[in-house]
Amino acid sequence: MFPKPVAELKPNTFAYETTPLVKATGFREYDARWLFEKELNLMGVQALGLGLGTLLHEMGAPLELATGHDYRSYSASIKLALVTGLMAAGVKVQDIGLALSPMAYFAQFELDCAAVAMVTASHNDNGWTGVKMGAQRPVTFGPVEMTRLKEIVLSGKYREASGGSYHYVENFGQRYLDDLAKNVKLTRKLKVVAACGNGTAGAFAPQLLGRVGCEVVPLDVELDYTFPRYNPNPEDMHMLHAMADKVRESGADVGLGFDGDGDRCGVVDNKGEEIFADKIGVMLARDLSRVHPDARFVVDVKSTGLFATDPELIGRGVKTDYWKTGHSYIKRRVNELGALAGFEKSGHFFFNKPIGRGYDDGLLTALHVLEMLDRNPTKSMSDLYAALPKTWGSPTMAPHCADEIKYTVVDRVTERFKKMQADGVSFLGGPIRDLVTVNGVRVTVGDGTWGLVRASSNKPELVVVVESPASEARMREMFHAVDKVLRENPEVGAYNQTI
Known part of the structure; x- marks a missing residue:
């Protein structure tokens, strides 16, 4: 035994x-x-x-x-x-x-x-x-x-x-790459930075991009388990900045970055602008809903509000379901609803039949981004990004909080916001318009500015994200207001990165 x-x-x-x-x-x-x-x-x-x-x-x-x-x-x-x-x-x-x-x-x-x-x-x-x-x-x-x-x-x-x-x-690995490449036929010659952070994707992503006809500019593709430059994480600003520098230096059409196990993809446009994954999701939703009418999507609660307010998606009757953050949650929801795709702000994207098998794959995400560019031959990645309604959003920020207490802290913060809403307490100059508590708490005020606090599912951390359709100043105000509530809990430590 x-x-x-x-x-x-x-x-x-x-x-x-x-x-x-x-x-x-x-x-x-x-x-x-x-x-x-x-x-x-x-x-x-x-x-x-x-x-x-x-x-x-x-x-x-x-x-x-x-x-x-x-x-x-x-x-x-x-x-x-x-x-x-x-x-x-x-x-x-x-x-x-x-x-x-x-x-x-x-x-x-x-x-x-x-x-x-x-x-x-x-x-x-x-x-x-x-x-x-x-x-x-x-x-x-x-x-x-x-x-x-x-x-x-x-x-x-x-x-x-x-x-x-x-x-x-x-x-x-070759069988996997064969399967990904078999149905991709790009008509547009694209120059692509492939950033792998010295993680596992370096053995596969550059090869795939070359096979589908791209000119590949490699960045940190040599496998090195010490991760000498930065952790392979396309949500980390160090990696995004490195991608942006390489795109500008090489004149690439797009930068694509992959995390340590290749199930996520981050994107930098041709001007070297870092596009957070939820905005890439909106761009893909626009593109895919043209090809697949009546498309339905699932996104996580960390994602931009544009999935619900974008005039182009609304005009096409696109339905989007906001759900719990986490690759397992979104994957299940996509399959339960028969959605065409699911998008997480972290860069986990899930493409369902007929454009995928329903699981998250950073290399497949890269191919869908390239096919979106191929279907828009007169537009650059920055053109497609500029066509979105303007919002100001933060990266994913993570203050330290021990695994043993982090869920309790989020419960306290959630109850605090519930009481503020019930009592009509002014928050950012007015009442709280809406609270979403499906996964942590997402608090929204009258002008659509919102902030999210949830517990990380895989590290001893909390997760904080803020966005405003009004201004960068309002986005920053929301961050400081949310952080002030967080600091009522002494168990909350320093952030990994902030705005």
């Missing part, structure tokens, strides 16, 4: 090498993330694999699973420990090797595997690891499945079974 995990262990001890270490906070809303060695050891990863296999038994899912790992110094060893646990639970594992998360999702279809377990810390800093899991393509686990997995693993009540096996799939 495999040992029951513990929450704390001292490294470099006998106990550390003979006991699974699994900190409970690593089980998050829709995936798992831990600081490797401090919160999770290799025996803990084996316990996770056993727990996942046990959950597949409980769910009645076929015991066949696709797995892969990102380019971090420890990811391959973590994946093999996970595989050991899965096999002990009787799971037949198909290993696609070094991969992007969307490659693992594609493997569920290509290799006919019901389940997936992708070892990646995504855009988290070095030292972090994690697993993105699912058992019903194309959706991944949500809170119900993650809660049950946590119960199984921490209780040590596993179902060990015979029949487990391991198979390594050679050259799977």
Whole structure:
């Protein structure tokens, strides 16, 4: 019988090498993330694999699973420990090797595997690891499945079974790239900066862009798990600024940036202007709704209000559903509603039938951006951006807040805004017009200026976003007003970046 995990262990001890270490906070809303060695050891990863296999038994899912790992110094060893646990639970594992998360999702279809377990810390800093899991393509686990997995693993009540096996799939990356490139026929010659932040996408994205006819300007495409320049995160202003500089230097038509596991894409236009992903979503919604009448979209609560107010989308009868932030939430909502696509401000985009399989893929997002430019041969990326109604929005800002308290803090902030609205308290010079509490709290005032506070689903942080259709000054006023309410909670720490 495999040992029951513990929450704390001292490294470099006998106990550390003979006991699974699994900190409970690593089980998050829709995936798992831990600081490797401090919160999770290799025996803990084996316990996770056993727990996942046990959950597949409980769910009645076929015991066949696709797995892969990102380019971090420890990811391959973590994946093999996970595989050991899965096999002990009787799971037949198909290993696609070094991969992007969307490659693992594609493997569920290509290799006919019901389940997936992708070892990646995504855009988290070095030292972090994690697993993105699912058992019903194309959706991944949500809170119900993650809660049950946590119960199984921490209780040590596993179902060990015979029949487990391991198979390594050679050259799977080429099958993935072949599938992406097969239906893309660009008629416009485009010069594209491919920014990969030295993450896993560097092995695949430049090759794909070249295959579809682009002139590729590589930026930080060499794989280097120390991430020497910046973390591969297209929401991070360091990466966006580097992309913008390269676009201006090279005279590129567009800059495309990919995160550490390739499921997100960030965009810089031909003038070197950084376009936040929610605005790219509006541009794609405009373009795709011309090609696919009666299109429906899903966006997260961090996203611009333009999805609801843009005259072009309104004139075309486009319906947009605002939903909970998180790749698992949006992916499920897109599939439940049969939406054409889903867009997150973080850059997770989900293209559904007939233009995708419903999961998030940064390389597929890049292709859709290029096809949008191809369908508008007389317009530049900056022209398409300038055609949107003007709003002033912030990047995603994240003040530190411990995992153990962050949801409580958001509950307090939500109740504070509810009371302010109920009491008619003036906020930014007038009453609060609207509160959306589907995921944290999004507070809107009379001129449409809004601010959002929610708990990060994958890091010990809160998330703050603000936007105004009135002026940059109003956007900044909203940030300071929201931050003032946040500072009533001493548990809230410094921001990773601010406006």
